[in-house]
Amino acid sequence: MRGFLGTGATLNADLNLLVQLTMGVALLVGMFLARRNRFTAHGICQATVMLLNLVMIGLIMWPSFRGVIPQLPAGLGERYYAVATAHAALGIVAELLGLYIVLVAATNLLPQWLRFQRWKLWMRTELALWWVVLLIGLGTYYVWYMGPQGKGAAGAGAPSAAYATVKLTNFEFTPKEASVPVGATIEWVNDAGRHTVEADDGSFQSGTLLAGSRFEHTFKTAGTFGYHCGNHGDPGGKGMSGRIKVTPR
Ligand code: HEM
Ligand SMILES: [Cu+2]
Incomplete structure (x- = not known):
């Protein structure tokens, strides 16, 4: 289905865009909760984002990225494939790192040698990496749906090229x-x-x-x-x- 943002993107892409922006902001809110020593609320907030994003990856982003894979590595010279690949690669790292932090912070499942002590370092690194991935995600949306070729003849009621x-x-x-x-x-x-x-x-x-x-x-x-x-x-x-x-x- 066509999305609701008027860019010619699919409904899935527009939904993902809104959810991702909301989750990015939620992580920042979560950071302020930690600063105010509200650690339980902080943990619930950040863990919810990590788990919800697993759903977004599984339902929308991974299925979409599967269409890009056959073009790799030959297509990397083109912006269309390069931006999505950079986003997906860093996105996998950001998601795994996030799940690892949740495991260490919220459970006793990991043995001692797999647990870190420097909370601030790990969590700040994750937050920064997450936002880098988010921004490259916005870049992917731009290149795919809003760039010179993406929007095409849209505007005058003509079907958009996308x-x-x-x-x-x-x-x-x-x-x-x-x-x-x-x-x-x-x-x-x-x-x-x-x-x-x-x-x-x-x-x-x-x-x-x-x-x-x-x-x-x-x-x-x-x-x-x-x-x-x-x-x-x-x-x-x-x-x-x-x-x-x-x-x-
Ligand atoms: C920290 C984790 C991630 C964040 C914050 C994130 C964020 C975003 C954002 C904001 C968009 C633009 C909206 C859209 O076009 O749907 C996007 C699109 C996309 N992401 Fe991610 N993403 C993450 C992880 C991943 C992973 C792990 C993969 C693949 C393995 C991936 C693959 C894609 C693809 C292929 C698109 C384009 C989807 C489409 O428009 O059809 N992302 N992402
Ligand atoms: Cu027929």
């Missing part, structure tokens, strides 16, 4: 051929009938779409992707079929 719609009407895909930059999401909207959207190479597949249903796929690789309706078309542009041209950034 998010385009193909309609299924009259046993046809309209437009039959769409051209979008890497990272764009195509949403197929079925007006009538029972159809499917299936990549000729099997890389995406909608299942049966009834009237009014939608399906979307994000293209993270450049190339031309033929697709067809499993009920009324065949691979290779036969019958009810279409093509998405994904251009490099």
